[in-house]
Amino acid sequence: MKKRILAALLCAAAVFGFAGCEETPPPASISGGTVDNTDENAPKVIESKDITDFYANFYLRDRWTATENHFFVFQVKPDENGVLTASEEKSGLSLPADGELLAALQEVLDRNDMAARNGVYRVTSGLPPEYQASNLNVVYASGEKLNYTVNNFPEADWAKDVYTVFADWFSARGYDSLYPEKEESQVTSLVLFFKKDGLYLEYLGINVGEDKAIDGETYLLEKSVYDDEKHETVFREFILFPEDYYEKLTRLLYPYDLSTKYDFSYFDHGSGYYGMGGDADGDEEDSEDLSLDLHIEYESGRRLNIATKKASEIAAMEELLTEITDYHDSLF
Numbered sequence: 001m002k003k004r005i006l007a008a009l010l011c012a013a014a015v016f017g018f019a020g021c022e023e024t025p026p027p028a029s030i031s032g033g034t035v036d037n038t039d040e041n042a043p044k045v046i047e048s049k050d051i052t053d054f055y056a057n058f059y060l061r062d063r064w065t066a067t068e069n070h071f072f073v074f075q076v077k078p079d080e081n082g083v084l085t086a087s088e089e090k091s092g093l094s095l096p097a098d099g100e101l102l103a104a105l106q107e108v109l110d111r112n113d114m115a116a117r118n119g120v121y122r123v124t125s126g127l128p129p130e131y132q133a134s135n136l137n138v139v140y141a142s143g144e145k146l147n148y149t150v151n152n153f154p155e156a157d158w159a160k161d162v163y164t165v166f167a168d169w170f171s172a173r174g175y176d177s178l179y180p181e182k183e184e185s186q187v188t189s190l191v192l193f194f195k196k197d198g199l200y201l202e203y204l205g206i207n208v209g210e211d212k213a214i215d216g217e218t219y220l221l222e223k224s225v226y227d228d229e230k231h232e233t234v235f236r237e238f239i240l241f242p243e244d245y246y247e248k249l250t251r252l253l254y255p256y257d258l259s260t261k262y263d264f265s266y267f268d269h270g271s272g273y274y275g276m277g278g279d280a281d282g283d284e285e286d287s288e289d290l291s292l293d294l295h296i297e298y299e300s301g302r303r304l305n306i307a308t309k310k311a312s313e314i315a316a317m318e319e320l321l322t323e324i325t326d327y328h329d330s331l332f
Contacts, residue, residue, distance in 0.1 A: 034124045042119025042147070048140035051102045052084075053077050055137040056162050059130040061154035062264055063163050065091060066177045070130070070154075074166050076102070086166070091177050093170055104165045109138065112158040114146060121149045130154055155267070183259040185299035187249040192324060193293040200226040203328045205241070214240050221245070223332045237332050252327060256320050258296070262304045272308040277316025287311045292321070 054076040064070045073089035076097050086101055087094040109115070114136065123133045134152035139145055153159075167178040191204040202224040214220060217240055225235040242248075265275030272286065286309035294306040308314065314321070 033126055034122065037121040039119035039121070039147075043144070044116050044118055046115045046118070046140065046144045046146060048142035048144050049103075049106050050141035051076065051106055051138060052141050053137075053139035054102075054105055055135065056159070058134040058156065058159040058162075059152050059154055060156075060159055060163060061130070062266055063160060064180055066179065066181050067091075068180070072159075072163060072166075074162060076105070086169070088166060088170075088178060093175055093177065095170065095173060095175075101165070101169050104169065105162065108158065108161040108165055109146070112161065114148060114158060117148045118146050119148075121147070122151070123149060124151050127151060134159070179257075180260055180263065182254070182257055183298055183300065183302055185302070187246050187253060187296060188299050189295070189297040190249055190324075191293070191295040192321075192328075193291075194321060194325070195228075195289070195291040198228045198289075200224075200228065201325065202226075203324070206238070208238060212238060214238065221328075221331070223328060239331060242331065248327065252323055253296070253320075258304055258320075259298075259302060262306070272310045273313060274306050274308065276313045284310055284312060287314075290314050292317070 054074070056075075057071075057073040059071050061070065063072075069090050071090055074087070075089070076084060076086045079085040084097045085094055086097040124131075131152050131154075133149055134156070136146065136148040136158075138147075163178070170176075170178055189205065192202070194201045202222065204222055205219060206222045208218050208220055210218065212218075212220070219241075220238040221241050222238050223235065224233060226232070227234045261275035265273055268274070290311055291309045292306065292314050294304070296304045
């Protein structure tokens with residue numbers, strides 16, 4: 001009421017030669033610094049799947065670029081020549097969009113049921129930058145629109161999914177700057193404990209006594225196989241490390257970019273998920289027949305410690321684990 005009276009007095013003052021003014025309607029509601037302009041009548045079902053315009057901005061705590069930026073502004077819209085163009089504002093990436101990208105974005109919207117949030121506008125002033133307003137605005141060929149504006153949630157699943165779609169799409173076209181820098185240094189240590197089909201496989205470097213030394217070397221590469229059904233070790237052997245052992249491991253691991261997946265999944269490690277393929281929000285029980293412990297160290301000092309009994313994670317790593325075990329088995 002006081003604000004309305006003040007505005008009226010200011011407008012009246014214009015009659016006597018002061019600057020003119022126009023009263024601005026107050027927001028729909030303000031409570032504790034929060035503005036709520038939610039459109040309760042916005043449709044919660046969108047029939048069209050044909051995106052013609054897309055905009056999303058957000059901050060993600062566990063996603064960042066090669067320049068260590070966590071803020072993202074993704075957009076798909078016609079450029080000055082009318083060409084539908086996909087871009088990320090902070091990095092400056094920009095390429096003509098295609099059906100693959102638009103379909104992937106729509107799949108994200110469907111999977112996260114974003115249409116159910118249509119019309120929501122609820123933001124709080126004075127928050128730190130990483131919690132300030134996050135916007136999602138989508139326009140469809142049908143004329144339907146999806147608008148969603150809230151305080152940013154740095155771990156929002158829908159935002160992570162949007163990031164992944166754009167990052168993967170740009171990467172497939174030769175632009176990797178939306179991802180962190182890959183680990184380029186050489187592997188200096190690898191330890192693998194893997195239980196599968198009733199067998200415990202172990203591959204690691206180990207210090208042995210002088211009686212087991214080979215050519216005077218006491219730090220050797222070990223392979224061990226324990227049969228859980230027989231309750232006995234059925235194979236155990238030590239060999240000298242091949243001269244190119246760590247070089248080959250580095251080349252073997254590099255295409256899988258484990259370090260990025262590991263870093264991006266940091267908050268899920270305690271649940272047994274490392275970004276390899278499982279759903280940390282699911283209710284998957286630990287497997288009784290599968291377990292994996294994989295520990296890798298790099299010359300840079302980076303360490304990856306993966307310990308899981310989640311079948312989905314282990315299944316997603318099957319190709320990598322096969323390469324690691326096949327390589328080691330070829331040495332013995």
